[in-house]
Amino acid sequence: MAIKVTLTGRLADILDKELSLPFARTVGEAIIEVANMNAEAKAFLLDEEGKVRDNIIILVNDENVDDIEQPLREGDELFLLLPIAGG
Amino acid sequence: MNFERYARQMLVKNWGEEGQKKLQSARVVVVGAGGLGSPASIYLAVAGVGELRIIDSDVVELSNLNRQILHWDKDIGRHKALSAEAKLRNLNGDIKVEAISQRLDENNGEKLLRGADVVLDCLDNFPTRFLLNKLCLTLRIPLIHSVIFGLEGRITTIVPGETPCLSCLYPQPPIEVKPFPVVGVTPGIMGCMEALEALKLLLGLGKPLLGRMLRFDGETMQVQIFSLKRRNNCPACGNLQ
Secondary structure, X not given: OXXXXXXXXXXXXXXXXXXXEOOOOEHHHHXXXXXXXXXXXXXXXXXXXXXXXXXXXXXXXXXXXXXXXXXXXXXOEEEEEOOOOEO | OOOHHHOOHHHOOOOHHHHHHHHHOOEEEEEOOOOOHHHHHHHHHHHOOOEEEEEOOOEOOHHHOOOOOOOOHHHOOOEHHHHHHHHHHHHOOOOEEEEEOOOOOOOOHHHXXXXXXXXXXXXXXXXXXXXXXXXXXXXXXXXXEEEEEEOEEEEEEEOOOOOOXXXXXXXXXXXXXXXXXXXXXXXXXXXXXXXXXXXHHHHOOOOOOEOEEEEEEOOOOEXXXXXXXXXXXXXXXXXXX
């Protein structure tokens, strides 16, 4: 099973714009898998207790989801939108 | 009122003379006269929005000039609000433009925003964006929020009590990347979208981005629109109806 993840903003600069995650079964697992790739990415995605920050806009197949337990299926596309403030 | 200047936009369906008069009597506050605020206020000015208030406490720096198109070489060192006011007055002598060279804060916020029909969030940092969100909720003024990072832009329209607010989206203080990367065309595109949303709200036209966010990816030229949800326990708007 592989989930396609698209990263935006600083996350895309640090890692890559698109990643393929073979093991993630839920949205939360996918985010933790991405976080574990890089210390700076981890700081953006997880709080000090290792929990997924709730200021990430999460899209699965262009639908906004707020439940990180949501299961992911083969071929799902996950978008992680970090808060940005530039103008 | 001489409508000749606006003749072509008055041909837009459901705009007409009545719509133009609505714009003439409208007051819009643009907070931030930088990358987003420049194109947004230019298009509001030429569309004939009767009263524009431009709030920005910064002065023009050389590194602003790749994107902040209201400010030119000769303006370096000048207050952005005053620089913007001068250009906008020259663009359209029909309208009233007011420059406020102050930082929006808890003390002056309500006074500077009160009476606005629409507010545009053209800021570049989270603390002031959250303050502006809170002030617009208190005053019940629609707020058009846009942000950019590199080649990416996002926009949504916040109507107090109806749509998610900024704190619904980001309940924790976000980590801010400074300085953020920016190519002028990205805030150019997003600032134009903010102006368009404002005109739609003022005229009651079309379908504004209420409870929806548009994301523009300039790298791939993809546009996504997705729904946003209000948080029941939002500390900023949870008790608003």
